Amino acid sequence: MIGFAIRSFIAAGMLFLTVYSFYTGYWGWGISLIIPLALVILSFIYNENLAFTLNHMRSGNQDKAQRAINRITAPQYILSKRQRAYVIYMQALLNAQSLPHAKVEAMLRQAIQMGLKRGHDKAMARMHLAGICVQTGRRQEAITLLAEAKKMDDSGMLKDQIKMMQGQLQNAPSKNQMRMAQMMGGRKKMPKMR
Known part of the structure; x- marks a missing residue:
């Protein structure tokens, strides 16, 4: 401010x-x-930190891109609604390893709701949401999100990644299987015979 x-x-x-x-x-x-x-x-x-982030992402330097996007602390005061959506989207993608899944999911849903402009950005956000849903055991929601991502990927950039995630979804455990594994304390190892 x-x-x-x-x-x-x-x-x-x-x-x-x-x-x-x-x-x-x-x-x-x-x-x-x-x-x-x-x-x-x-x-x-146009915010300079957003420009630096996009430039570093194009050149493949994720660390510098993460530092640049994390410098934007209060986007609601200095950016338009569409730029805020992209800042939240980029923060969610670049900080996905360090933030908890629930926070990343909330950030991606907020960015989608605020309105991402490009179709492949909308598809990428939904694909990441589907990955989070798979990890938390929400298989049906992940299937729906992947179908939406496939429709929104107008340029075909994410076609291979979506196919790969759909293949992984076949092997993903359901929420019930995850709950049972937690109740059982994971897989028990048999003691070695001497």
Whole structure:
């Protein structure tokens, strides 16, 4: 919120100086202030940490992408609704190993509800949700999510991963089997014969 207020004051001040320079006849100063003003206004439209994250993800550097996306702490104050959806989506994907499954699932569902723009992003979010559902024993929900992901993958980028997950779903234990294994304390090992 403080960063947003500072950027707002800087943008308003620069806009005033630019208009005043043109009004008083200092065209050189007015023209030279247009580029910094455009950069400040662009920072309202597109967050620099989100740009760094996408750039690092394209180059394959997951650690730097994770650090850049985790720098965005309060996206509701500085970003539009669609950009907030992408920030939450990227945070869920990049922090999936360190966060609990319930938190990642809530973040992905929130990103889907807020509205991801691209079809393959919607498909990727549903595919990750299906993976979480498989791990928690919700097989039917995972099948539904994978079917939705298959429909939304308009470019066919995730076709192989979806097929692989559908194959793994055949071998996944059901919720009842997982519950029985927990009640039995897991698989008991037989004592070795001497």
